[in-house]
Amino acid sequence: MVNNFNQPDQPTSGQLERTLSHRIQALYRNQLGHQPGKITCQLFDEKLAIIVEDSITQPEKLLVQEGQEELVEQVRSGLDEAIQPLLRLLIQDVLNVEVLDILSDATLETGRTGIIAVLSETPLVRNPTSIPKVKLRATAS
């Protein structure tokens, strides 16, 4: 269900997405000692999509150069495992909704990581119709 009791003091979806991007960037920096590239966050329906550019750390890049892709895949999965609980808390804190599931994968060739967080409900925002799919559902109900 879409909550349409939007308040003027509530953030817009764009503000939430920008806050998430900044905080995820800081999480990468603090936890991995790595400054990632651009981070794009997009709310859609009861989900959040995150794209992290240049997400592969320098030691991983070095191992890929040496042909150790299989080892790096394991490292990636280990790092994801370590970061996910923190990412979950971060998203919950910013969006003020529960995170039910986090799915993530990285492409070593492009250095991009894609993350999808499944939320318990669509976050409360000042402009709910700007969130894709919410608009469709709102007009249908």
Add this chain to the structure above:
Amino acid sequence: MQALDRQLEQILAQQVQILYSNLLGHVSARVMAQMVEQRVIISIKNAVTRPEQLLIGSRVRLAQQVRACLDEVMQPQIKVLIEEVTQSEVNSLVMTTHFDRSEIIIIAIFTTEMTGERLIRAISHTAKPISGSNVVE
């Protein structure tokens, strides 16, 4: 002679620090070098990178595997760097990582003993830019 030793140790430590930082993107490592007769002992403190530290918490064996691979990649480059800085051939090089202390110890043994003349040659050589991957970009 001792002053020359200290000078070369300092240059070597700086160059190893630059190489380590360039290869691993890990800037907080502290490097010390000590020349002892025919050997140089290098200690890299705070050497374990953040990704490895994260892995140690849940997947120690994977972290050890990663470190073994990183050491394998770095070892020949460190050997070349030591040879270039000291202008002396390295006969053998041993590199061990102590995860618990976050420290790497490198021991390089030269083919022949470092004489005062060779120290002077090495120091005057390092006054010129060092070539290769150890140069800060």
